[in-house]
Amino acid sequence: MGLNRIDFAIIALYLAGITLFGLRFRKRHRSLRDYFLASRDIPWWAIALSIVAAETSTLTIISIPGLAYDTNFTFLQVVMGYLVGRIVISLVLLPHYFRGDLYTAYELIERRFGRGLRSLTAGLFLLTRAAAEGVRVYAVSIVVAIALGTGQVASIAIITALTLIYTFEGGLAAVIWTDVVQTAIYVGGTLVGLATIVHLVPGGWPAIHAAAAAAGKLQVFDLSAKLWAPYTFWSGVIGGAFFTVASHGTDQLIVQRLLAARGRRESATALIASGVAVLFQFALFLTVGVMLWTYYRVPSAALGRADRIYPTFIVTRMPHGISGLLVAAILAAAMSNLSAALNSLSSSTIMDFYVRLRPASDEKHRMRVARMATFLWALVLFVLAVIALHKAGRVVEVGLQIASVAYGALLGAFLLGLLTRRANQVGAMAGMVCGFGAELYLWLDTRLPWTWWVMIGTGVTFGVGWMVSSIFSSDAPNENP
Numbered sequence: 436m437g438l439n440r441i442d443f444a445i446i447a448l449y450l451a452g453i454t455l456f457g458l459r460f461r462k463r464h465r466s467l468r469d470y471f472l473a474s475r476d477i478p479w480w481a482i483a484l485s486i487v488a489a490e491t492s493t494l495t496i497i498s499i500p501g502l503a504y505d506t507n508f509t510f511l512q513v514v515m516g517y518l519v520g521r522i523v524i525s526l527v528l529l530p531h532y533f534r535g536d537l538y539t540a541y542e543l544i545e546r547r548f549g550r551g552l553r554s555l556t557a558g559l560f561l562l563t564r565a566a567a568e569g570v571r572v573y574a575v576s577i578v579v580a581i582a583l584g585t586g587q588v589a590s591i592a593i594i595t596a597l598t599l600i601y602t603f604e605g606g607l608a609a610v611i612w613t614d615v616v617q618t619a620i621y622v623g624g625t626l627v628g629l630a631t632i633v634h635l636v637p638g639g640w641p642a643i644h645a646a647a648a649a650a651g652k653l654q655v656f657d658l659s660a661k662l663w664a665p666y667t668f669w670s671g672v673i674g675g676a677f678f679t680v681a682s683h684g685t686d687q688l689i690v691q692r693l694l695a696a697r698g699r700r701e702s703a704t705a706l707i708a709s710g711v712a713v714l715f716q717f718a719l720f721l722t723v724g725v726m727l728w729t730y731y732r733v734p735s736a737a738l739g740r741a742d743r744i745y746p747t748f749i750v751t752r753m754p755h756g757i758s759g760l761l762v763a764a765i766l767a768a769a770m771s772n773l774s775a776a777l778n779s780l781s782s783s784t785i786m787d788f789y790v791r792l793r794p795a796s797d798e799k800h801r802m803r804v805a806r807m808a809t810f811l812w813a814l815v816l817f818v819l820a821v822i823a824l825h826k827a828g829r830v831v832e833v834g835l836q837i838a839s840v841a842y843g844a845l846l847g848a849f850l851l852g853l854l855t856r857r858a859n860q861v862g863a864m865a866g867m868v869c870g871f872g873a874e875l876y877l878w879l880d881t882r883l884p885w886t887w888w889v890m891i892g893t894g895v896t897f898g899v900g901w902m903v904s905s906i907f908s909s910d911a912p913n914e915n916p
Contacts, residue, residue: 438750442759449620449763450597453613453770457601460609466798467790470606470805471538471782477608477695481615482705485692487712488614488771490682495720496621496765497574501741503724507654509666513886514717516675518710523676524684525703531853532690533699538786540690547852548860550791555864556845557787559871560687561780563841565812568776569819570837575769576820578746578762591820594769599813602774603806607695607782610774617767624764625719628749631757632726643729652725665884674886681842681889685849688779776816781808836885840878843892844870850893851900858900861907866900 438446468474477485502510531543541560545553572591579590601609633640647653657667664670683689683706696702727744730752735741749761785805790796796804844867851858851866874892877883883891 438758438762439755441755442762445756445759446763446766449766453616453767454597454601456616457605457609457613457774460601460605460612467538467785467801467805469608470802471691471778471786473606473608473611473695475695476697477611477692479696479701479705480708481611482692482696482702483708483712484618485611485614485771485775486683486689486705486709487716488618488768489688489692489775490713491618491621491716491768491772495717496625496768497578497745498742499717499720500724500727500745501735501743503652503721504728504744505735505741506666507652508718508721508725509654509657509671510721511655511714511717512657512666512668512671513675513678514671514714516672516677517679517713518707519672519676520679521683521706521710523680525706527853528680528684528849529693529699529703529706532694533702537694539783540685540687541783541787544848544852548848548858548863552848552860552863552867553787555867556685556848557687557783559841559845559867560685560783563838564686564688564776564780565815565819567837568773568780568816570823571772571776572769572816572820573823574742575766575773577742578765578769588821591817594766595773595813595817595820598770598773599777599810602777602813603809607691607778610771610778611692611695613774614771617771620767621764622716622719624761624767625723627757628753628761628764629719629723629726631753632723632730632748635752636726636730643726646729647725650728652728662887663882663884665886670884670886674884674888674890677846677889677893678839678842678886681846681893682838685842685845686779686838687783688775691779691782692775773816777809777812780812781805784808784812836878836888839885839888839892840874841871843874843889843894844868844896846889847893847896847900850897851904855901855904857908858904859907862900862902862904865903866896866898869899870896 499510532540535542535546537543539557541553541557544556572595573587575594576587576590579594580587601613633643636643644653657664659667660669661667683693693702693706696705723745727748730748731738731744735744738744738747746762746765749758749765753761782805785801785808789804789808790801847870848863848867851863870892873895874888877888877891878885
């Protein structure tokens, strides 16, 4: 069926509207505190929705339905681990982040260990976040290319350019408040899409439920002890918890939002609330995938790659107007995630590196450099997304795998600093190198699912760091935890 003028009008209206809305915040920042932390004056509910938007991305919207199409609801076990991880962050990490005036997660590392380890952790964040974000930006090109008929490189360029405009000008305040709008759009659009699929399947929801239950598509829990299965209860809850403590407790993409809250209590409330919202959201997207399986009743290979099933269904089967709304919803998720990445990459570049190299520079100069860094990171992500065009596999799992490779080393270093008095900078660096190497090996040369990588990398980093610190005990830590 394809899109018509009404659909294109809705998509164009969204793209223009969200860009103009983000530009409303361009005059509100006069310092790096305004630009990177939104003056620490964002309400908890807005931060919660921004966290949801930042971790959702197009990967979630197009690939999670594809995952459910091929399997079932067992991915929800990982999301349950996400909620457990948030509780751990609120109890262990947040108290330390709100002692002092921090801009990035890695300033905490310098306070405990020294400048060398801060540079190492921040550099590792920049490399892996850029790589993972390149895959996410590529994912949106799948949707835009299917919907608008543009080439995938052109699609990547369009979304990157529009997102850059308001992120460049508005800083974190623009990112968070556009996230709030975009979350409402993509969740609302998905609910409309779900209702539409129910209407299109003969027999409606009762027929969908009966067919899905008979095929085992509604299974949520897998209590087996299969080490090589990615989504069992044990790998999901334990692995998901470790992944989230790392991704939300040591990754500047999320920590930056937590630091923008009005206080520690509001930051913790936002973090826990975002976990509840994410659990609902993943259940929604998995339901869409199972419903699409009920509608088509053919293997995903017969329809092309699993990631293309949902966007293709939107364009070819949805009524006009609704299809345009759903394409706009997917673009909303893509732009919210990309804007978050650009601002966090820029903030770490400036605060963890540039300001330390140029401590005498004034605030006006730093603001100019901050905007320049945002622009340069947009170019980097565009290039990485083009490279990702040739990467096979479900894009959501590719993105999670890339992120997981570094998270164990980062989390291990943070835990060394917060949970031990013995650890020092030499030991922590040695532990990070070994932990990162272990995760690279798991990624490139084993069949072990990504859900276990962060736990193993954290354990290797912590263990090696503790032992090496014992040997080089004269290198005393900067501050006791």
